[in-house]
Amino acid sequence: MPATSPRPTRARSRVLLGVVASAALLAGCTSAVPVPVAPHATDPVCASVVLATPDSLGDGLTRRDTTSQATTAWGDPAHPVVLRCGVELLGPTTEHCVTVATPGGATVDWVAVASDPEHEDTSAWTFTTYGREPAVEVQVPAEVAQERSTAFMDALGPAVDRTTKTRACL
Known part of the structure; x- marks a missing residue:
């Protein structure tokens, strides 16, 4: 079996960190309060x-x-x-x-x-x-x-x- 190098582990860590950061950003976007638009909101x-x-x-x-x-x-x-x-x-x-x-x-x-x-x-x-x-x-x-x-x-x-x-x- 070949030995694993530290590089793929770092790359995986970066990918995982990117996924976690993206999830956190998306979670922040979902905090908006859903409100129905009023019929004359474009005034x-x-x-x-x-x-x-x-x-x-x-x-x-x-x-x-x-x-x-x-x-x-x-x-x-x-x-x-x-x-x-x-x-x-x-x-x-x-x-x-x-x-x-x-x-x-x-x-x-x-x-x-x-x-x-x-x-x-x-x-x-x-x-x-x-x-x-x-x-x-x-x-x-x-x-x-x-x-x-x-x-x-x-x-x-x-x-x-x-x-x-x-x-x-x-």
């Missing part, structure tokens, strides 16, 4: 809205990459807070509408809908801008809503204020 204003969103919405809610245009997410990839720009505009509604002041002074009106209205304290929430074009939606999963208030919505105000205000909550 140019949506790009400026998403680019103006904060890197963090507070402790444990740091920005995450997403899989769709005009979206961003924060927090745990399994239960992220998700913003989508370009959703369908809301018409007149009897749902709860709340006006949130932004740190810069402007106000944003949001229609807040609990996924389980009978258990709002343990429910997921969907906030959709009212009277703004393009419309913006923020989904807050129950796992986040149970641990903290949704007071971070004011931090989104400067970004959302880039949309055109056409109406206001009554």
